[in-house]
Amino acid sequence: MAPVATAPGGGDTTGATIELDNLTKRYPGNPSPAVENVTMEVRAGETIILVGPSGCGKSTTLRMINRLIEPTSGRITINGEDVTHIDPVKLRRQVGYAIQSSGLFPHMTVAQNIAQVPRMIGWSKKRIASRVEEMLDLVGLDAGEFHGRYPRQLSGGQQQRVGVARALAADPPVLLMDEPFGAVDPITRDHLQDELIRLQHELHKTIVFVTHDFDEAIKLGDRIAVLRERSHIAQFDTPEAILTNPADDFVSGFVGAGAALKRLNLTRVRDVEVRTYPTVGVDDPLQDIFDQLRSGRTNEILMLDKRRRPYKWLRRGDLMRAKGSLARAGTLVHDTVTRDATLRDALEAVLTDNAGRVAVTGRRGEYTGVVDMETLMNSVQELLEADRLEALEHQHELAEQRQHQRELAQEGASREAGA
Ligand code: ADP
Numbered sequence: 001m002a003p004v005a006t007a008p009g010g011g012d013t014t015g016a017t018i019e020l021d022n023l024t025k026r027y028p029g030n031p032s033p034a035v036e037n038v039t040m041e042v043r044a045g046e047t048i049i050l051v052g053p054s055g056c057g058k059s060t061t062l063r064m065i066n067r068l069i070e071p072t073s074g075r076i077t078i079n080g081e082d083v084t085h086i087d088p089v090k091l092r093r094q095v096g097y098a099i100q101s102s103g104l105f106p107h108m109t110v111a112q113n114i115a116q117v118p119r120m121i122g123w124s125k126k127r128i129a130s131r132v133e134e135m136l137d138l139v140g141l142d143a144g145e146f147h148g149r150y151p152r153q154l155s156g157g158q159q160q161r162v163g164v165a166r167a168l169a170a171d172p173p174v175l176l177m178d179e180p181f182g183a184v185d186p187i188t189r190d191h192l193q194d195e196l197i198r199l200q201h202e203l204h205k206t207i208v209f210v211t212h213d214f215d216e217a218i219k220l221g222d223r224i225a226v227l228r229e230r231s232h233i234a235q236f237d238t239p240e241a242i243l244t245n246p247a248d249d250f251v252s253g254f255v256g257a258g259a260a261l262k263r264l265n266l267t268r269v270r271d272v273e274v275r276t277y278p279t280v281g282v283d284d285p286l287q288d289i290f291d292q293l294r295s296g297r298t299n300e301i302l303m304l305d306k307r308r309r310p311y312k313w314l315r316r317g318d319l320m321r322a323k324g325s326l327a328r329a330g331t332l333v334h335d336t337v338t339r340d341a342t343l344r345d346a347l348e349a350v351l352t353d354n355a356g357r358v359a360v361t362g363r364r365g366e367y368t369g370v371v372d373m374e375t376l377m378n379s380v381q382e383l384l385e386a387d388r389l390e391a392l393e394h395q396h397e398l399a400e401q402r403q404h405q406r407e408l409a410q411e412g413a414s415r416e417a418g419a
Contacts, residue, residue, distance in 0.1 A: 003289060007228055007241065008038075013171045013172065013173045013205075014044065014045055014173065014204040014205070015043075015044035015045035015046065015173050015174070015204055015206035016044055016078050016079040016094070016174055016206055017041070017042060017044050017077075017079055017080070017204050018024045018041075018065060018076070018077070018078055018130075018174060018206060018208065019040070019041050019042070019077045019098045019205070020038050020039060020040045020041075020061070020064075020065075020074070020075075021039055021074055021075040021077070021280065022037050022038070022039055022073065022075070023035060023037070023038045023039070023040075023061070023064060023071050023073075023076065024036050024037055024071065024072050024073045024074050025057075025060050025061075025064060025071055025072050026072045026138070026402050027070060027215075028081065028254075028322050028398055030278030032230070032340065033072070033230055034057045034060045034230065034231075035060050035061050035064070035230055035231040036230040036231065036232065037055040037074070038061060038074070038224065038231045038232075038233065042206055042207055042208060043175060043206075044056075044079075044173075044307065045204040045205070045206060046206055046207070046222045046223065047200055047206075047207040047209060047220055047222045047223075048113050048200050048206075048207065048208050048209065048210075048221065048222065048224075048225065049209050049210075049211060049216075049217040049220060049221035049224045049225065049318065050062065050209070050210045050225050050227055050231075051210075051211055051214055051216075051217040051224055051225070051226055051227065051254070052212065052226060052231075052234075052254070053212065053229075053392065053395070054212055055229075055231075056077060056227050056230070056231060057227065057229070057230055057231035058178075058210040058212075058227060058228050058231065059210060060231070060321065061231045062176050062178055062210050063174055063178075064076060065078075065083070065095065065174070066083075066091060066092075066095040066176055067083055067084070067088070067091060068097075068098055078095070078173075078174060079173070081316065084309075089120060089121060091335070092116065092117050092120060092121065092170070092172075092173060092218070093121050093170050094172050094173060094174060095172050095174045095175075095176060095387070096117075096166075096167030096168050096169075096170070096172040096174065096175040096176065096205075097167055097176045097177075097178075097312055097415070098160075098163045098164050098166070098167040098175070098178070098180045099163070099177075099178045099179070099180060100178060100179045100180060100181075100182040100183050101156075101159070101183045102151065102159040102160050102162060102180075102222040103163060103240060104162060104163060104166070105151075106150065106152060107150075108150075109142075109147070109148050109149060109150055109153075110136070110146050110147060110148070110150075110151070110154070110162050111132045111147045111148065112148050113151070113162060113166050114131075114132045114135050114136070114162065114165050114166045114169050115128045115131075115132055115169065116169070117166070117169055117170040118131055118169050120172050121170060123170075123200070124241035131169060132147070132313055133147075135165035135166075135168060135169050136162075136165060138165065138168070138199065139161040139162070139163075139165045139195065140161060140195060140200075140372055141158060141161055141162070146158070146162070150174075155182045155188075156183060156185070156188065157184050157188035157192060159181060159265070160184060160188075160192055161195070162181075163180065163235065164196070164199070164316060165340075168199075168203070168205075170265055170417065172204060173205060174206045174207075174208070175205045175206070175207045175208075175209070176208050176209075177207060177209040177210065179210055179212070180191070180192075180209075181193060181216070182211070182213075184356055185390040189216075189381060191353055192271055192361055193216065193219055193220060194270030197220065197221060201376035209221070213263040213386075214254060214255060215381070217239070218239040218243070220240075221239055222238070222289070223236060223237060223239075224236070224237065224238070224239055224242055226242065226247075226250075226251050226255075228250055229363070234247060234248060234250050234251050234254075234281075235247040235248075235251045237311060242255060243255060250381050250395075253355060253392075253395060260283060261324060263272065264342065264344040264347055264376075264380065265345040265381060267343045267379070268339070268342060268343070269337035269338070269340070269341050269342075269343065269346050269360055269371060270340065270341055272343065272371075272375065272379035273375070273378075273379070274360050274368070274369030274370060274371050274375060275316075275369060275370045275371070275374075275375055276299070276370070277298055277300065277301060277302045277359075277369075277370045278292045278293070278295070278302070279299045279301060279302045279304050279367060279372070280292050280301055280302075280314075281290075281302050281303070281304055281306070281308075282303060282304070282305055282306060282311060283306075286319075286326065289303075289314070289326070290300070290319060293314070293316055293319060297381065299313050299316050300313055300314065300316075300355070301313075301369070302359060303316050303326075303330065307364070307365070307366065307388075308366040308367055309361065309365045309366060309367065310333040310336055310359040310361065311332070311333060311347055312326075312329075312330035312331060312332055312333060313331045313333065313355070314329060314330040315327070315330070316332070318330045320376070331355075335349050335352070335353060335358060336349075336358060336359045336360065336361045336365075337349050337358055337359075337361070337371065338360070338361055338362070338363075339360055339361070339362060339368060343376060343379065343380070346358060346360075346371045347375065347376055349371075350371060350372060350373055350376065355370055355371075356373055357370050357371065357372035358371050358372075381401055
């Protein structure tokens with residue numbers, strides 16, 4: 001996303017560039033670095049996602065940007081300025097930070113939490129008060145209702161919203177987010193992700209966002225850095241490029257072997273859960289057909305011919321206009337897919353059907369169900385999730401094998417030394 005001169009809603013500060021140059025972090029007592037020689041450029045106004053397995057160094061990398069962790073070596077600059085030379089108070093002003101479980105101070109009200117950084121950097125009371133209100137409004141919370149509440153009086157999703165409001169309060173050009181939606185239920189997470197996209201559309205901050213969830217990365221990222229151990233960058237590219245052209249086995253394993261489109265080719269309609277539509281026969285009395293339509297969840301039913309093959313789609317409006325005979329009512333079924341068709345074929349049929357659904361037929365052309373966009377999306381998501389789990393399990397097994405081999409080698413070496 002390109003930075004703009006002013007951002008409505010949140011303030012005037014748009015994103016800043018961030019450069020990581022050969023960044024390394026060694027924790028005391030650990031011989032191998034947690035982060036090793038990471039070099040990366042983030043453009044102003046971009047949302048960058050750091051994604052990778054647990055323990056690969058994502059949080060450590062993120063926290064070096066706002067100096068919650070001091071690098072062992074290497075350099076970080078924000079808009080060309082070395083962060084180690086930036087006064088800590090100024091750095092708070094430049095870099096907002098939001099974490100999992102919101103990180104709010106429990107003994108402070110929502111308003112006090114949001115006001116924290118503006119107060120620290122010396123804003124006037126009046127300016128802070130109006131900013132708090134503006135921020136609550138920005139994250140979709142009613143200022144009058146939430147202003148004086150304590151964090152424990154909020155739901156997980158509301159706490160997370162306040163966490164984002166607090167991170168943005170001093171209008172920093174950079175926003176760091178460490179698994180901010182990791183602790184909320186999937187539906188709330190989905191909403192919060194949508195809100196972040198909306199916010200970023202207005203604000204054009206530079207966002208660096210850490211997650212281990214590749215779907216979240218795809219949804220939110222302008223670019224995604226897939227990290228392996230020690231934050232080594234396996235691939236740093238747009239979601240589309242990573243999905244369609246993963247750099248290596250590690251990335252494709254993490255993405256889920258072959259990504260969405262490829263996955264569609266590998267799965268048959270019979271392997272996924274299709275929808276059931278209410279059906280009627282050509283000879284059914286009109287009243288029965290009305291009753292079926294009224295009782296169904298869809299506003300459409302499928303009329304089958306005498307051999308139970310899909311014949312016509314009938315909508316409520318068609319029946320209203322039918323005036324006693326259905327001979328001319330409805331839309332003839334002109335395309336069906338078999339249970340053996342690939343999901344890709346089904347997608348093709350759904351996309352070219354003007355109502356976005358297609359009937360599925362068995363071996364003799366008989367009706368067995370309906371595939372629509374929702375069926376396809378749900379199926380693909382489930383398949384990709386299963387792929388990802390399998391890939392992670394595979395990596396885990398490989399790591400264990402390697403460890404076992406190392407132990408055997410060490411045993412051998414010490415036996416030789418003893419001999
Ligand atoms: P991620 O965010 O990808 O899960 P982290 O950055 O938290 O990974 O951790 C990277 C590695 O550094 C891990 O092996 C972790 O055990 C280690 N580590 C993290 N924090 C500390 C610490 N304070 N002291 C020692 N080792 C740490």
